[in-house]
Amino acid sequence: MNGTVTVLDKGAVRIHSYMSPADTFHATTQLIETPARVIAIDAQLVPAYADEAVAYARGLGKPLDRLIVTHAHPDHYNGAARFGVPVHALAQVREQIIARGDSRLPGGLVIPVADVTPTVDLVPGTEVIDGVRFVLEAVSGGEAADELLVKLPDQGVLVAQDLVYHDVHLYLGNNDIEGWERALDLLAAQTGFDTVLAGHGLPTGPEIYADVRRYLADARELLGDDGEAYKKAIVERHPSLVGPFIIDIANRSLFPTDQ
Template sequence: MNGTVTILDKGAVRVHSYMSPADTFHTTTQLIETPAKIVAIDAQLLPGYADEVVAYAKGLGKPLDRLIVTHAHPDHYNGAARFGVPVHALPEVREQIVARGDSRLPTGEVIPVADFTPTVDLVPGTEVIDGVPFVFEAVSGGEAADELLVKLPEQRVLIAQDLVYHDVHLYLGNNDIAGWRQAVDTLAAETGYDTVLAGHGLPTGPEIYEEVRRYLADAGELLGDDGDAYKRAIVDRYPSYVGPFLIDIANRSLFSAGH
């Protein structure tokens, strides 16, 4: 296996957090194992890594029930077809995925939009899946225009996905640092959750909120009007973080051509 899996035993639920290698910036897929089912959250950038997740899930001996896609960034939905189950997402996320169209991999391979378009509209609120309450909340602004937050209150697990990165450079291409800081402040005010699952990086705890806040503050200070200078400055400030290529991708949106 190229990726790594972290297993968290939460009683009636076991969390299997798959993290891709650094070449795809430690993107995560969360497998939530209930007594009789598996719910997958987010689907990887490269189909090969999605295949690893699916093979691992099959090894658990329980059926995959559904795939939930939290937001409209390709590193979280490209591999959706590999799961072979209904794909759930917020309606606005589905619309944003369709608007982005076909996805082109770094290899040049094209994945047709129909392969990963969500088919089931997810409604915010509480849904009991196999006896386990899942709380779904829509969050606007921040890393993406719209994101889904998933909570497992009985297990004290908060599935933040790309509202939180852990030791990975943040993608700022949505150009909404203020919105992201507000979203993190809202998460930090939550009580009753001791485990936080990040969209990039290993599972962590509530202490991650201060780390994300600090990075966002530093980014706001360093951005300026030169993408190359910003990348050098933020990498120098966070030398141990993986995914500097994320900065290049974001800079295409943040700065004029050539940066």
């Protein structure tokens, strides 16, 4: 396996957090194992890594029930078809995926949007699956225009996905630092959650909110009108973080040039 899996025992629930290698900036697929099934959250950028997550999930000996896509960034839905289950997402996320169209990987592989378009619209609220409460909340603004927050309150688990990065450079291409800070305020106000699952990086705890806030404050200070200068400065400010090439991807939106 190229990726790594972290297992967290939460009583009636076990969390299996699959993290891709650094070449796709440690993107995560969360596998929530309930007493009778497995629920997947997010689907990887590269189909090969989605295949690893699916193979691991199948190895748990319980049916893979559904895939939940939290937001409309390809590193979280490109591998959706590999799961072979209904794909759930907020209606606005579904529409954003359709609007993005086909996804083209650096090697030239094209992922047709028809293969990854969610088929089940999620409605914020509480759903009980195998006796486990899943609380779904819609969050607007931040790393993406719209994101889904998944909470397992009885297990103290908050599935933040790309509202939180852990030891990975942030993607700022949505150009909404203030929205992201508001989202972090929302997360920090949640009580009773000792486990936070990040969209990039290993599982962590609520202390991660201060780390992400610090990065955002540095980005606000360092962003100017030169993408290369910004990248150099933010990497120097955060030398221990992985995935500096995610900054290049974001810079295409932050610092567009005439082609």
